[in-house]
Amino acid sequence: MGDIYDNIIELAKRRGYIWPSAECYGSVAGFIDYGPLGAMMKRKVENIWRYFYVIKEGYYEIECPTVGTEDIYLASGHVKGFADKMCQCPNCGEYLRADHVATAHGIENAEILSAEELQEVLKGLPCPSCKEVFRDISVFDFNLMFQTTIGPGSQRKGYLRPETAQGIFTDFNRLLRFYRDKLPFGAVQIGKSYRNEISPRQGMIRLREFTQAEAEIFIHPEHKQHPRFAVYADYTIPLWGIEQQETHSEPLMSSMKDAVAKGLIANEYVAYYIALTHELLVTLGVNPAKLRFRQHLPDERAHYAVDCWDAEIFSERFGWVEAVGIADRTDYDLRAHAKASGDSFSVFVPYDKPQTVTRKRVVPDMGALGPKFRKQAKAVADALIAAEPGDDGAEITIDGETHIIPAECYKVHEETIEVRGEDVRPHVIEPSYGIDRIIYTILEHAYEEDDVDGEVRKVLHLRPEVAPVQVAVFPLMARDNLDDMAHEITTSLQKAHILAQYDDNGAIGRRYRRQDEIGTPFAVTIDYESLEEQTVTLRDRDSMEQVRIPVTKLAGLISDLIDGTTTFTDLNQNS
Numbered sequence: 001m002g003d004i005y006d007n008i009i010e011l012a013k014r015r016g017y018i019w020p021s022a023e024c025y026g027s028v029a030g031f032i033d034y035g036p037l038g039a040m041m042k043r044k045v046e047n048i049w050r051y052f053y054v055i056k057e058g059y060y061e062i063e064c065p066t067v068g069t070e071d072i073y074l075a076s077g078h079v080k081g082f083a084d085k086m087c088q089c090p091n092c093g094e095y096l097r098a099d100h101v102a103t104a105h106g107i108e109n110a111e112i113l114s115a116e117e118l119q120e121v122l123k124g125l126p127c128p129s130c131k132e133v134f135r136d137i138s139v140f141d142f143n144l145m146f147q148t149t150i151g152p153g154s155q156r157k158g159y160l161r162p163e164t165a166q167g168i169f170t171d172f173n174r175l176l177r178f179y180r181d182k183l184p185f186g187a188v189q190i191g192k193s194y195r196n197e198i199s200p201r202q203g204m205i206r207l208r209e210f211t212q213a214e215a216e217i218f219i220h221p222e223h224k225q226h227p228r229f230a231v232y233a234d235y236t237i238p239l240w241g242i243e244q245q246e247t248h249s250e251p252l253m254s255s256m257k258d259a260v261a262k263g264l265i266a267n268e269y270v271a272y273y274i275a276l277t278h279e280l281l282v283t284l285g286v287n288p289a290k291l292r293f294r295q296h297l298p299d300e301r302a303h304y305a306v307d308c309w310d311a312e313i314f315s316e317r318f319g320w321v322e323a324v325g326i327a328d329r330t331d332y333d334l335r336a337h338a339k340a341s342g343d344s345f346s347v348f349v350p351y352d353k354p355q356t357v358t359r360k361r362v363v364p365d366m367g368a369l370g371p372k373f374r375k376q377a378k379a380v381a382d383a384l385i386a387a388e389p390g391d392d393g394a395e396i397t398i399d400g401e402t403h404i405i406p407a408e409c410y411k412v413h414e415e416t417i418e419v420r421g422e423d424v425r426p427h428v429i430e431p432s433y434g435i436d437r438i439i440y441t442i443l444e445h446a447y448e449e450d451d452v453d454g455e456v457r458k459v460l461h462l463r464p465e466v467a468p469v470q471v472a473v474f475p476l477m478a479r480d481n482l483d484d485m486a487h488e489i490t491t492s493l494q495k496a497h498i499l500a501q502y503d504d505n506g507a508i509g510r511r512y513r514r515q516d517e518i519g520t521p522f523a524v525t526i527d528y529e530s531l532e533e534q535t536v537t538l539r540d541r542d543s544m545e546q547v548r549i550p551v552t553k554l555a556g557l558i559s560d561l562i563d564g565t566t567t568f569t570d571l572n573q574n575s
């Protein structure tokens with residue numbers, strides 16, 4: 001069959017799925033265009049994602065700008081830390097991702113090595129571009145964000161978003177009100193993200209502009225039991241935990257219930273979204289035998305994250321590819337934005353029953369503070385109200401300076417109050433999907449070449465839900481009213497919201513091959529019997545079986561076949 005990646009890319013370009021962007025100007029690595037079929041398939045993939053997260057989970061979708069001000073990315077830590085390790089070949093001048101060069105030479109976990117460690121590792125390895133051996137090479141950080149300026153005069157720095165997540169975090173206070181101030185709640189976003197990848201050579205796997213579908217689920221930090229965990233408690237899938245990776249063992253087949261009980265997965269929320277992700281990817285057409293979940297190693301995991309798992313999909317060309325990350329990010333993002341913006345980023349959570357507490361209240365004595373602190377007396381009084389005095393006075397800080405205020409400057413009253421609840425900073429569970437990587441792997445897993453009557457048949461076994469064209473309509477001949485009837489049938493299918501494509505070009509066998517190649521799951525043929533009997537043949541792409549169907553039932557049956565309420569085998573048995 002040759003190299004499957006080359007075959008898919010050739011098919012994708014020729015038939016209008018995907019091609020390099022702006023080819024007439026030579027194209028730049030990391031940018032692709034979705035052609036007519038690719039754009040259609042992408043929308044379908046995104047809409048199935050929406051079905052899972054927006055309709056079934058009930059998390060509303062928002063849409064934020066792709067350009068963000070510098071404040072956002074200073075607070076999130078991207079300005080300081082969103083960088084890859086880069087080196088430049090001293091011989092040919094090519095910029096290279098240092099960890100990728102090391103990985104290509106069998107160095108394990110190269111992505112977690114420091115710049116100094118990578119420098120040592122790279123010495124003696126050949127440059128992947130010019131093959132000259134590196135003698136001395138420096139490795140440094142390269143920030144992946146695309147920088148821009150906002151408005152004329154270049155006064156305000158901005159960045160193209162490197163993830164859609166930050167829009168959801170910065171909208172937290174408004175979303176909280178939208179969800180009537182109650183946890184848990186979630187919001188999702190599907191859109192473009194941008195990363196100035198150092199030397200992207202992996203087609204759709206590493207892009208500089210790509211589509212993410214992210215959900216941010218805000219939960220009480222002490223309530224990490226998912227209310228609908230029972231849905232996936234027995235869902236059993238391959239989990240490649242830290243221990244299995246360290247001992248070079250195979251992934252464990254485990255139910256979500258067992259994985260949480262044994263502490264393999266940190267909590268029910270993370271487990272729930274691992275299982276949901278598995279179900280979603282398989283629904284989209286990822287081969288379950290080529291899908292596993294890998295836990296981040298402690299060195300690889302962000303320091304604030306409690307647990308993080310990647311859905312990895314196997315590709316013949318690229319090996320195991322990370323397509324989705326599922327993380328418990330704790331309160332890191334909300335805390336960072338609260339600190340930088342001064343907004344609350346917390347939720348008032350009422351207690352089941354109000355609690356009575358006794359507390360000390362400091363009452364400043366302005367008569368004593370005035371002469372002692374003069375202009376600063378008001379600031380000292382304000383600071384005292386929030387202070388916790390000890391036996392030797394109360395320690396306060398004003399303009400960075402610490403003062404001990406003697407006890408004669410204030411009085412302490414004890415009071416009993418009723419407390420109705422507390423302010424809580426939620427934790428965030430984040431399933432984050434890369435749509436382009438998923439689309440590439442769906443195409444790869446769907447691609448097959450088989451032999452039909454001594455000829456190679458290229459076929460994309462796409463699921464009917466994601467196939468761009470759902471049914472092809474062929475008149476046996478483009479004459480004798482067969483073409484008129486085929487046009488009428490095409491229109492009636494389109495009225496039923498089915499994407500039907502009329503085709504009368506060439507021999508019928510050729511037309512089947514063309515549709516098989518783009519993954520059209522069903523084809524309808526109108527022949528002379530159709531004119532007499534008002535019946536047509538319906539052909540199934542995968543089995544190549546055919547069944548005769550009354551025209552009046554066609555649209556309903558095709559809709560049922562697309563949404564899976566009936567199968568071709570059922571149709572065959574009932575015909």
Ligand code: GAP
Nearest residue numbers: 163165205206207210322323324325432433434
């Ligand atoms: N908010 C978390 C986040 O962005 P990530 O692991 O950096 O996490 C999530 O990205 C997903 O986005 C990845 O699992 C991958 O599928 C996709 N992705 C990341 N960088 C990409 C790139 N350069 N090209 C294509 N997809 C990419």
